[in-house]
Amino acid sequence: MPHPATWLRVTEAGLYCDPGDFHIDPTRAVPRAVITHGHSDHARPDHGAVLATAETLAIMRARMGDDRAGAAQQAMAPGEGVMRNGVGIRLVPAGHVLGSAQVVLDWQGSRAVISGDYKRRPDPTCAPFEPVACDVFVTEATFALPVFRHPPVEQEVAKLLESLRLFPDRAHVIGVYSLGKCQRLIALLRRAGWERPIYLHGALMALCALYEELGVALGPLLPVPLSKRGAPPTLAGEVVLAPPSAETTPWARRLAEPVVCAASGWMRVRQRAKARGIELPLIISDHADWDELLATCAEVEAPEVWVTHGREDALIHALSLRDVRGRALHLVGLGEEDEGEAAPVETAPA
Amino acid sequence: MSIPAFAHLLERLVFTPGRNAKLALLRNWFAEQPDPNRGIGLAALTEELKLATAKPALLRDLVAARTDPELLRLSYDYVGDFAETAALIWPDPHGRNMPPPDLAEVVEAMELTPKADLPALIADWMDRLDANGRFALAKLVTGGLRVGASARLARTALAEWSGKEVTEIEEVWHGVAPPYIPLFRWLEGKGPRPDPGAVPIFRPLMLAHPLEDADVAALEPAAWRAEWKWDGIRVQLCAAPGGARIFSRGGEDVTAAFPEIAAALTFEAVLDGELLVIRGGAVAPFGDLQQRLNRKVVTPKMLRDYPAGVRLYDLLTEGAEDLRPLPFDQRRARLEAFVLREQPAHMDLSPQIAFASVAQLSAIRDGARAASIEGLMLKRADSPYVAGRQKGLWWKWKRDPLTIDAVLMYAQRGHGKRSSFYSDYTFGLWRPDGNGGEELVPVGKAYSGFTDEELVFLDRWVRNHTTARFGPVREVEKGLVLEVAFDAAQRSTRHRSGVALRFPRIARIRRDKPPAEADRLENLMLLVPDRSAAD
Incomplete structure (x- = not known):
């Protein structure tokens, strides 16, 4: 039985399967790519053939245009499989965002699972993560420090609702990533009983519409109204979602004395929230926290774990204490969208 | 929970x-x-x-x-x-x-x-x-809790929550201790006003309104008394049978930072005055006093190098007698008699300034250039001592601010309502760079003085002329001159320029002025008073 290290390797474009002749989440255009999910650091434009879930392909088309989302697009439902040059390829839900999937590869009796980004908490906007036993588990490590243990999301949403009660004269503007976090937060607010329209920055409209089209109900959504210079500020007492740091742009001046909130796993560390001038940090993450990373590595029973990006030193050390071999892949270019450390700090006004 | x-x-x-x-x-x-x-x-x-x-x-x-x-x-x-x-x-x-x-x-x-x-x-x-x-x-x-909620802010919140005046709360505050149950009972209307007993408590200070030009003409010299407005920290010295305290203007207990003053509070009285660093009778600039502030432990060296004193303005109580309802002239006479009799250490009288006309007073004000003097205080001869800022009783008549034309160097985003605005401005002046050229050196930071329209202009200017970003701070092209007003300039070893400004604010945006024609550091240095000539 060939060890996955003999048929799966890191190239300049990212992780590459030799016998199958395809990349997984390549960081540059390649002839054949399997894509785990639609965040731009995983789904890049201009590949030849693209294999992904139907939702991920739809997201890619919405973000990069039909002509750049892969010359040949092959949609595969979770659980289905295809063979390429003797390599079995299967997609299994990863629980990260709508359409996100792990890639399960089988070659001559040995199995590698590439998780992409994932989380273990329930998310009303996507299918939950399913652990698959394997010989090598390729994991992310965005929040791989024991200080990152995300609190229950209900508690964070309750914090927001309490603030809306306490400050009815102020708009609550929440910085969210346009794919995933935005729609999950809307769904969580709906579950907590927030029935009022939720106001969206222009940069968030398209993907919310796509989620609805793909069957994820989000309730009443309205664009943040335009305002003339000198007009009184608006949306007191309302929830406004915007890309991170939109509150620092002139766009925010139309809002009534905004309470600046951010929904991100990084909000766990006070200095991160302070440095960004966040008044109400909401610790809501679409990535596995420390406990979930370790629990997942244990559940898939892999004797070897490869870490794609994030804080691999702590995770590899912790795995070594559990007699699991860890290996850092140092994949460059990952972790640049959603909660990656390199996420943009300022967005253009929309 | x-x-x-x-x-x-x-x-x-x-x-x-x-x-x-x-x-x-x-x-x-x-x-x-x-x-x-x-x-x-x-x-x-x-x-x-x-x-x-x-x-x-x-x-x-x-x-x-x-x-x-x-x-x-x-x-x-x-x-x-x-x-x-x-x-x-x-x-x-x-x-x-x-x-x-x-x-x-x-x-x-x-x-x-x-x-x-x-x-x-x-x-x-x-x-x-x-x-x-x-x-x-x-x-x-x-013991590492640092929140930045001052006792003053907390008392204001207590006042807003209970509907009582904040001055009423201040009067009992120092007579109650955690967990303040009698205080909460009183605020909720369920108990009597807490009785401070013999403990020294803070009496809310009487404050002055700024004198506007329109008010000047209406002044009747005979009905008013004038004193210097000293540039220190307004304090209340409170000596009661149950102990002695020094309160700041907001009612914070600052006794520990000034042990030499506290030791001199051996009488039974409440005094209003200005805390200053005084060397051989001369008042030192405010920067010297800053060395003594916010200290929990005061070293003998600090006591020696920065000797504190209080210049007395008023006498609020003497023994058990509350003098606050009396007219100012009577309180002043009592204060003078008190000082003569007690000869309190580290304290002296704030002298009164004789004047026969408003014009004469105005000339005196214009002539005051010592850094330790901010201007004049005018007190109506018959004014009782009342808490807060009541119009028409006391005026402060600050001397005209000093100004410099400085070049905008950096801007930082504000907070809250100003989080989308670059509203904190660091400005600099020219000096030789040591290689035959000129360089700008930062001399201060201001975040007030401008109108809403000017803020919009400044914000847009900053965004359009950014040359570098450091988190919330932007460095800008050296292309905009700001007229900066300030109350005084002092030597400072903590600033690269060697000078610190008191109350800098943006007076005007000088779009008409080329940056090369902005002021030089040496122009500002001329405004720094010599320490020996401070009084």
Whole structure:
């Protein structure tokens, strides 16, 4: 039985399967790519053939245009499989965002699972993560420090609702990533009983519409109204979602004395929230926290774990204490969208 | 539930920049929390809680016993604050369902528990809390809680919540102690006004309105008394049978920072005056006084190098007699007699300035250039001593500000309502760069003085002329001249330029002026008074 290290390797474009002749989440255009999910650091434009879930392909088309989302697009439902040059390829839900999937590869009796980004908490906007036993588990490590243990999301949403009660004269503007976090937060607010329209920055409209089209109900959504210079500020007492740091742009001046909130796993560390001038940090993450990373590595029973990006030193050390071999892949270019450390700090006004 | 509730309040206060929002959070706390927790929480926020604390090493040992050393090192490295690292990394105990500890329980147990039992006690509390609660607890028990909610802010919130005047609360504040149960009962209309007894309490200060040009003509010289407006810290010296205190203008107790003054309070009276550094009768610039502020321990060297004194303005009570209803002239006579009789150490009278006409007074004001004088105080001869700022009784007549034309160098985003605006401006002046050229050196920072329209202009200018970004700060092209007004310039070793400005603000935007024609550092240095000529 060939060890996955003999048929799966890191190239300049990212992780590459030799016998199958395809990349997984390549960081540059390649002839054949399997894509785990639609965040731009995983789904890049201009590949030849693209294999992904139907939702991920739809997201890619919405973000990069039909002509750049892969010359040949092959949609595969979770659980289905295809063979390429003797390599079995299967997609299994990863629980990260709508359409996100792990890639399960089988070659001559040995199995590698590439998780992409994932989380273990329930998310009303996507299918939950399913652990698959394997010989090598390729994991992310965005929040791989024991200080990152995300609190229950209900508690964070309750914090927001309490603030809306306490400050009815102020708009609550929440910085969210346009794919995933935005729609999950809307769904969580709906579950907590927030029935009022939720106001969206222009940069968030398209993907919310796509989620609805793909069957994820989000309730009443309205664009943040335009305002003339000198007009009184608006949306007191309302929830406004915007890309991170939109509150620092002139766009925010139309809002009534905004309470600046951010929904991100990084909000766990006070200095991160302070440095960004966040008044109400909401610790809501679409990535596995420390406990979930370790629990997942244990559940898939892999004797070897490869870490794609994030804080691999702590995770590899912790795995070594559990007699699991860890290996850092140092994949460059990952972790640049959603909660990656390199996420943009300022967005253009929309 | 009190530690989690307190932790939540703490978190919101720490992240909330706006004063009104802080007040709302505090009002909510007073309204929702039961006694004694609301009072203990209040005392913890205002740093008036006297809590027996554990050494930070105790917390380190507890955490080390529960975590892998390498993971702890990586975590601490990332977070940077040990109490926060401890709160976040502390393993959640499984299968335990004890309710979280109560604030009052923590305070009492810290007092009564023998040292040897503290680790087990604190570990048990940590086990019963979530990460936010553990953070609040860790900060509380190691004495590291710094919230930035002043006692003054808390009293304002108490006033807003209860409907009482803040001055009424200030009068009883120093006679009550945590958890302030009689105070809360009184504020809720359920009990009598707390009686401070023989304890020295703060009397809210009488304040002055700025004199506008229109008011000047209406001044009748015979009905007014004039004094210098000294540039120090307004204080109230309060000597009662139960002790002596020095209160700042906002009612904060600053006694510990000025032991030589406190030791001189051997009489029974309440005095109003200006705290200054006085050397051989001459008042030193405000920068010297700053060396003495906010100190818990004062070294003999500080006492020697920066000797403090109080220039007396008024006498509020003498013995058991409240003089505040008396006219100013009568209080002044009593004050002069008091000083003559008591000869109090480190205190002297603020001299009165004789004048026969407003024109003469105006000339005196214009002639005052010493850094230790901000201008004139005018007090109506028949004015009683009343709390707050009542129009028509006392005027402050500041001398005209000094100005320089400086070049905008950096801008920083504001907070709250100003979070989308670059509203804090660092400006500089020209000086030789040592290579035959010229360079700008920063001399100050201002975030007021401009109109809303000017703010919009400045913000847009900053965004369109950015040359570099450092987090919330932008460096801009050296292309905009600002006329900066300030009250005084002082030598400073803490600033690269060697000079610090008092109350700098943006007076005008000089779009007409080329940056090369802005002022030079040496122009500003001419405005720095020589220390020996300070008075």
